[in-house]
Amino acid sequence: MRRLSRANQDRMADSSAMATEVLGGIAVVQSVAAEGREAARFGQAVQQTVRAALRRARARAVLVGFIILTTSAALLWGLYLGVVAVQEGRTSAGMLGQTVVYIVLLASAVAVIGEVYGDLQRAAGATERLMELLGTHTTLPEPAHPVALPPRANGAALALQGVGFRYPSRPHTWALQRITAEVQPGQTVAVVGPSGAGKTTLFQLLLRFYDPEQGHIALDGVPLPQLGLAQLRQRVGVVPQEPVLFAGSAHDNIAYADPNASAARVQAAARAAHAHEFIEALPQGYQTELGERGVRLSGGQRQRIAIARALLKNPPLLLLDEATSALDAHSEQVVQQALESAMQGRTTLVIAHRLATVQKADVIWVLDHGQLVETGTHAQLRDQGGLYASLAALQFHAAEPA
Ligand SMILES: Nc1ncnc2c1ncn2[C@@H]1O[C@H](COP(=O)(O)OP(=O)(O)OP(=O)(O)O)[C@@H](O)[C@H]1O
Ligand SMILES: [Mg+2]
Numbered sequence: 001m002r003r004l005s006r007a008n009q010d011r012m013a014d015s016s017a018m019a020t021e022v023l024g025g026i027a028v029v030q031s032v033a034a035e036g037r038e039a040a041r042f043g044q045a046v047q048q049t050v051r052a053a054l055r056r057a058r059a060r061a062v063l064v065g066f067i068i069l070t071t072s073a074a075l076l077w078g079l080y081l082g083v084v085a086v087q088e089g090r091t092s093a094g095m096l097g098q099t100v101v102y103i104v105l106l107a108s109a110v111a112v113i114g115e116v117y118g119d120l121q122r123a124a125g126a127t128e129r130l131m132e133l134l135g136t137h138t139t140l141p142e143p144a145h146p147v148a149l150p151p152r153a154n155g156a157a158l159a160l161q162g163v164g165f166r167y168p169s170r171p172h173t174w175a176l177q178r179i180t181a182e183v184q185p186g187q188t189v190a191v192v193g194p195s196g197a198g199k200t201t202l203f204q205l206l207l208r209f210y211d212p213e214q215g216h217i218a219l220d221g222v223p224l225p226q227l228g229l230a231q232l233r234q235r236v237g238v239v240p241q242e243p244v245l246f247a248g249s250a251h252d253n254i255a256y257a258d259p260n261a262s263a264a265r266v267q268a269a270a271r272a273a274h275a276h277e278f279i280e281a282l283p284q285g286y287q288t289e290l291g292e293r294g295v296r297l298s299g300g301q302r303q304r305i306a307i308a309r310a311l312l313k314n315p316p317l318l319l320l321d322e323a324t325s326a327l328d329a330h331s332e333q334v335v336q337q338a339l340e341s342a343m344q345g346r347t348t349l350v351i352a353h354r355l356a357t358v359q360k361a362d363v364i365w366v367l368d369h370g371q372l373v374e375t376g377t378h379a380q381l382r383d384q385g386g387l388y389a390s391l392a393a394l395q396f397h398a399a400e401p402a
Helices: 002-024 026-031 035-087 093-134 199-206 229-234 250-257 263-272 276-280 299-312 329-343 355-360 378-384 387-399
Strands: 158-165 176-183 188-192 214-219 236-239 317-321 347-351 363-368 371-376
Touching: 002 026, 002 035, 002 093, 026 035, 035 093, 158 199, 176 199, 176 214, 176 371, 188 199, 188 355, 199 317, 199 347, 229 236, 236 299, 250 263, 250 299, 263 276, 263 299, 263 329, 299 329, 317 329, 329 347, 329 355, 363 378, 363 387, 371 378, 371 387, 378 387
Parallel strands: 188 347, 188 363, 236 317, 317 347
Antiparallel strands: 158 176, 158 214, 363 371
């Protein structure tokens, strides 16, 4: 019962995970006319769930049937022996009747216990999965006594010392290797490099989604593992490459980091992100529902909401993953302005895809195959004729002013 119940639960989880994934990407599914294929795949998953449920029900039926059969048989046999004993005068009819009543009571109690035991086994099977999840240990131990960070200043200092990292799921390749660099408070660093160079990975380490395998990273002089995770992430604002919005109002989405933020603070963040004007123009202003994943906004508007969200807590360290998706010239310009005002008065690391951003950076880090291959300003690196020069010629050329 326990094993079958577990299997049933697993199949159910599989099919609902599949449904969630496919419905989330329904636009892609429809755009390649894969509805039939997905429906068939889901049908198979549901069939497996039904099969698992049937196996469980069958096992249960056999169990219960067996219990009823054996108790009835025992009862009948006992009754027969009792009748024989009464006939032979070894006991009285009253005594037999009394015994039968007791045994029936006892047998039904045992049957109920058997049923409850079956239910318990079923619950145990279902709970196993839950317990496994609850028993998962984090690979990011939090310190028992977190070190206090120095009071926040105009920006944070960062230091990376020989950082090396491999993703646990890909232990044979180094995603980052021997990264040693420093960022002074208030500096803007542009991180550039070919696709797959390790730029996003670097951000994940700075947010301590993973710990580096070699070397260490320090924020304001304190190694990250000595800080509480909440304490670290309180100091870091992130604007991801693809903005993530939730079903809810514009206000709720911006105030996500601090649900108690006042309307004035939310508006100030929106202003800084150049989002205030378009939000005001929405039917219900800040209370307008943005739809699931923010589907009722344009790409550029979603990006500005994401920037406003990162700015709300006024983080001394800002991590920006510039969107690669092309926006029209006007939204592009507004988002650019929003990013520029976001960088004011704080330390910013920006994964840059635009010439305007790299030109304004204090220093550029060029990553390639997980290594920091060049550092310097735009002018220095361009004249050096290395990887940056060729990247700049390819990626940024179109945007370069004549
Ligand atoms: N979760 C993961 N598990 C295993 N490998 C990963 C994971 N995420 C990224 N990688 C690998 O690590 C390398 C660096 O990826 P990363 O996302 O940092 O690239 P990137 O520089 O941000 O590229 P892009 O400019 O395309 O965003 C890639 O080879 C990628 O395949
Ligand atoms: Mg990336």
